[in-house]
Amino acid sequence: MAALTGDALGVLTRDALGALDAADKLAAFRDRFELPEGVIYLDGNSLGPVPKETPGRIADVVAREWGVSLIRAWTEHDWIGLPLRVGAKIGRLIGGAPDSTVVADSTSVNLFKLLAAALEMRPGRQTILTETGNFPTDLYMAQGLTALLGRGHVLRTVDDPLGALGADVAVLMLTHVNYRSGAMHDMEAVTRAAHEAGALVLWDLSHSVGAVPLQLAADDVDLAVGCGYKFLNGGPGAPAFLYVAPRLQAGLKSPLTGWLGHAEPFAFGSVYRAAAGVARAVVGTPPVLSLAALEVGVDLMLRAPMAELRAKSVRLAAMFMALVGQECGADGFVLLTPADAALRGSQVSFAHPAGYAIMQALIERGVIGDFRAPDVLRFGLAPLYVRYVDVWDAVAVLRDVMRGGVWQEERFGVRRPVT
Numbered sequence: 001m002a003a004l005t006g007d008a009l010g011v012l013t014r015d016a017l018g019a020l021d022a023a024d025k026l027a028a029f030r031d032r033f034e035l036p037e038g039v040i041y042l043d044g045n046s047l048g049p050v051p052k053e054t055p056g057r058i059a060d061v062v063a064r065e066w067g068v069s070l071i072r073a074w075t076e077h078d079w080i081g082l083p084l085r086v087g088a089k090i091g092r093l094i095g096g097a098p099d100s101t102v103v104a105d106s107t108s109v110n111l112f113k114l115l116a117a118a119l120e121m122r123p124g125r126q127t128i129l130t131e132t133g134n135f136p137t138d139l140y141m142a143q144g145l146t147a148l149l150g151r152g153h154v155l156r157t158v159d160d161p162l163g164a165l166g167a168d169v170a171v172l173m174l175t176h177v178n179y180r181s182g183a184m185h186d187m188e189a190v191t192r193a194a195h196e197a198g199a200l201v202l203w204d205l206s207h208s209v210g211a212v213p214l215q216l217a218a219d220d221v222d223l224a225v226g227c228g229y230k231f232l233n234g235g236p237g238a239p240a241f242l243y244v245a246p247r248l249q250a251g252l253k254s255p256l257t258g259w260l261g262h263a264e265p266f267a268f269g270s271v272y273r274a275a276a277g278v279a280r281a282v283v284g285t286p287p288v289l290s291l292a293a294l295e296v297g298v299d300l301m302l303r304a305p306m307a308e309l310r311a312k313s314v315r316l317a318a319m320f321m322a323l324v325g326q327e328c329g330a331d332g333f334v335l336l337t338p339a340d341a342a343l344r345g346s347q348v349s350f351a352h353p354a355g356y357a358i359m360q361a362l363i364e365r366g367v368i369g370d371f372r373a374p375d376v377l378r379f380g381l382a383p384l385y386v387r388y389v390d391v392w393d394a395v396a397v398l399r400d401v402m403r404g405g406v407w408q409e410e411r412f413g414v415r416r417p418v419t
């Protein structure tokens with residue numbers, strides 16, 4: 001689709017996009033999801049849709065596993081193994097080393113645990129380094145942790161974190177794909193730079209897992225966390241995951257020393273002793289129903305070849321950008337997402353002064369993206385279920401919204417450019 005620029009746009013038709021769908025090797029995956037009629041869902045980067053298999057799976061866990069096995073289900077149905085079992089599957093999605101990923105808690109809590117552990121592993125270094133515009137919970141958790149420790153640690157937030165790496169940085173904490181712009185860091189290069197400065201690196205993969213190819217082991221990543229309810233389609237509030245490189249596991253001290261992270265939880269001893277490996281980062285009893293739902297989403301994702309997913313995601317985004325330029329080029333949208341596919345994840349964002357009103361109008365017309373203050377419209381392009389024609393249809397609705405004048409000066413206090 002290199003021709004998808006400039007004059008070539010004129011020949012891009014809905015039928016041409018339909019032909020791409022007909023040839024799409026991933027097309028069958030769409031039918032594995034419940035997607036309401038009349039909705040174009042471009043917000044799977046915030047809450048993935050429900051896989052058709054999920055309600056039946058949850059019902060089975062409730063009726064058969066919980067209902068019949070009762071407490072025996074912890075062993076009979078291996079509930080106790082869920083965090084490591086589903087973690088291992090997510091480990092495959094992120095290219096992690098074996099036995100290094102576990103499902104636990106929320107992304108926020110996992111950030112706290114791994115940041116605390118990282119500071120312990122770099123005594124004498126006082127700085128958590130991050131970048132301007134990182135996701136708020138990442139910043140807030142770091143702020144709460146440094147205040148709690150009371151040992152003079154600081155969170156430093158800068159525009160150019162690589163330029164700020166120095167002898168005082170204990171850990172570089174970055175979100176791999178930015179939630180607002182969709183811009184993606186070079187994981188391998190950034191990790192290497194952090195290591196050269198003697199720092200650990202902690203990646204937040206919330207907008208990466210299930211969306212872009214990842215190879216944490218090959219990139220020598222130290223620590224990572226990520227979200228289960230976005231591109232993994234694990235359901236609202238799905239538990240999160242965390243990753244610890246094998247070389248760091250024996251020295252990892254989680255600050256939340258719960259009984260299920262104990263070496264022998266069922267010995268019920270009175271003194272904490274960390275479990276071997278990444279299991280020590282588990283805190284308490286796993287949320288079995290939520291984990292069962294997450295496993296369905298992860299299994300579905302594992303069946304789709306990541307190279308195909310990425311190729312489709314890149315192409316969907318290229319078309320979306322090109323079509324917005326073609327159909328709404330004079331409407332004042334500013335592309336926030338890198339045009340270079342190598343530098344972006346699986347979402348496209350635009351800034352627009354009337355962004356909130358425009359997104360409301362889109363949602364009223366069945367095109368669901370989302371809005372992030374002050375002016376960002378986000379469109380997630382999940383290649384597992386978004387079709388090429390959806391991109392066409394979404395931009396057609398956007399064009400109609402703009403032609404309808406939803407952001408006219410008198411309503412929204414912004415000037416409509418002369419078209």
Ligand SMILES: *Cc1c(COP(=O)(O)O)cnc(C)c1O
Pocket residue numbers: 106107108109135137138175179204206207227240
């Ligand atoms: C969605 C998201 C989270 C979510 O954290 P929760 O603890 O699940 O609320 C964290 N970090 C990033 C970068 C996210 O995009």
